[in-house]
Amino acid sequence: MAGTVSEQREPVAPAVGSLARGYLRRRRRADLIEGIGWFSTVLVLALFLADGGASYFSNPRDLPTGLGIVAGLVGSNAVLIMLLLVARIPLLDHAFGTDRTLAAHRWIGRPALVLLLAHAALLIWGYGLVLGTDPLAQGLAMLTSMRDLPQAFAALAAFILVVVTSLVIVRRVVAHEFWYAVHLVAYAAVLLALPHQFSQGGLFAEGTWARWYWLALTVGVLGAVLVFRVVIPLLRNARHRLRVAEVVVEAPGVASVIMTGRRLDRIHGRGGQYSIWRFWSPGLRWEGHPYSLSAAPDGRSFRITVRDLGDDSRRVLSLDPGTRVYFEGPYGVFTTATRTSPDAVLMGAGIGITPVRALAEAMVRVARKVTIILRANEEGQLYLRAEFDALRMHPSVRVIEVVGPPATRVRSWLPDSMADASLATIVPDLPDADVYVCGPATWTDLVIADARSAGLRGRQVHSERFDW
Ligand SMILES: Cc1cc2nc3c(=O)[nH]c(=O)nc-3n(C[C@H](O)[C@H](O)[C@H](O)COP(=O)(O)OP(=O)(O)OC[C@H]3O[C@@H](n4cnc5c(N)ncnc54)[C@H](O)[C@@H]3O)c2cc1C
Known part of the structure; x- marks a missing residue:
């Protein structure tokens, strides 16, 4: 039970050799996952070259179009990698930990946006050069008369909003809830951008391998997000039916929330991990908050200890026993x-x-x-x-x-x-x-x-x- 050293057994102190082997295994897994990220970038460029993409670089007039296509391919691939990094796939979480996957997600965000902006600008310029129109007229023509382009421009606007609201200076002034809602738009943006990639890009034309690869990649990434962030948490919550059992005041503004449910021994949590908790109580339903377990899971209960650092955490301190709790996790490598x-x-x-x-x-x-x-x-x-x-x-x-x-x-x-x-x-x-x-x-x-x-x-x- 929370508050005592539980009797659950873990292996006795392993030898230094086995600790080193464990570290190398994790390192190899992390290197492999990183390698797959880079490989997907190289692969999409190889597909472009195999489709005759090099020809864009033999004529200065076609150069902006060629560069624009490359920027679009690498930028879109980067957006998919970003989504994969926040899909909470257990393999990624165990290899890197959420801190590092989130840091990588943030790090990729700005270059990805620059590439997508460059994609739009270079293609407008490149098409204009070929057709003899000025960039403004060309941009308007693309927006109004090319198939699927209005959605693609809307997707670009959404990405700009997502990246701008994530800048440290902006995050300090916008509410977390607003930032979170804007981030959800990124998923819609990926879907909005998809049709133009197939209808306008010759590389992904009907009947090509590249089209199937790109479709599989996009569906796989969005599917991973759906499975690991929505379907599995919903199934686990339906199974475990967590409820608040007790709220214990620890100090002024700090309380522990003890939660019980069914078959909690089936949740393989470790001391030091955190979950995203959503309490079915007024003001707390619509946003999950991360809180660490403050006692190692004992198979019968979970305990978190919360300090009132804002509106929602203050509400957690006065939760009623019996309140339904939804959780995602446990996550993290602070173990x-x-x-x-x-x-x-x-x-x-x-x-x-x-x-x-x-x-x-x-x-x-x-x-x-x-x-x-x-x-x-x-x-x-x-x-x-x-x-x-x-x-x-x-x-x-x-x-x-x-x-x-x-x-x-x-x-x-x-x-x-x-x-x-x-x-x-x-x-x-x-x-x-x-x-x-x-x-x-x-x-x-x-x-x-x-x-x-x-x-x-x-x-x-x-x-x-x-x-x-
Ligand atoms: C991995 C992790 C473990 C944590 N463990 C604990 C813990 O054990 N005990 C504890 O008291 N606090 C913990 N926190 C901090 C806790 O999540 C925030 O204090 C809480 O979410 C604040 O929400 P609020 O609406 O009350 O405050 P607000 O005034 O809305 O925000 C206060 C701060 O919390 C951040 N924040 C708000 N909502 C979220 C959210 N949904 N996700 C991430 N950050 C958010 C804001 O960006 C801001 O910096 C943890 C945070 C993380 C990331």
Whole structure:
């Protein structure tokens, strides 16, 4: 049950060799998936060249059209890769973790938009050169008289909106709900753009292999999104019928929500993972929010611990018992599965202690030594403190509380009063450990920088970020 070290068994501490093998397996899987992404880009270019695409580059007048087609192919392929990255396919989630797939999704977004804009601009210019019309007249002619082009322009406008609302500076001012709704438009945009790819692009003309490949790719990607983000969650929710069992106030503005349901032992969640939760209660129905499990799943209940950081999280604190809960997940690689070293250092700050609490429960069963570092500005923010105290009973566990306001004199994750300390001085065996960190973004970055400057390799440092 939530709040105690559950008796569920995990394998005893594996040897360093097996940790290294596990790491290499994950690395190979990640490399393979990355390779498939690049391969799909090369393949679409190869299809273009095999269809006689090189001829566009032998005549300067056809050059803009050739470049426009290439930009459109690579840009559209990139959009499909972006959708695949957010389809929550278990293989991708296990290989990279959501942080990295979301970062890759964001990273591809801007070049993909530039390519699609270039596609439109170069084709307008290129067709104009061939037909002897100026770009404005040519653009209008394409928009009004070419088959399927109005939908394609609408799709382009939708992509512009999606990318612009995702820029950091814009995201700060628009509500998350608005950003989310705009993102849903991207799926409609892919469908809107599809007809012109078949009716206008000679490469995908009827009866060609390229047409079947492109159709299969698009249907496969949209199908993956539908299956993993809609169908499977709906089936799992129908099966498990999760409901709020109890809401326990942990501190002012912080409460734990304990949920029970049917056959929860069939959900293979791990301490440190999160799910997207949607509570069937006024104001909370229409948007799922990510919350980490704050206790390792015990097969009978799930527990999350929520801080009121906004309107919806505030509503979660006063949920009624019996409220129906829909979930997607559990997701994430902030788990024992990604460790590469015999020891573990688990660090949480503020409400970031939630996955740390659940991960600690699993970690004590597999790691040689576990050091838990809890960081808070004041004692009242050491949430779930009694449960961390209970973990001290375990002979391999050390719990260190670091309380004090953020450093002002030096850039450090520690308070000014501990300015001379560092992760290496607090944890003498640091090189033998994996560090898991969750907390505010700046604090997390400072911890990671400290761990890396102490010589830890990238694969030894794991973070869960609450600020997507
Ligand atoms: C992987 C992960 C695990 C998390 N675990 C916990 C946890 O265990 N306990 C906890 O208290 N908080 C957790 N959070 C943070 C929590 O999701 C947000 O505080 C919550 O969604 C805020 O919603 P709001 O409408 O109350 O606030 P708002 O005022 O709408 O937003 C506050 C902040 O939360 C972000 N946010 C809002 N809605 C979402 C959403 N649907 N998805 C992602 N971000 C959103 C906003 O962009 C903004 O930065 C986690 C976040 C992530 C990404």
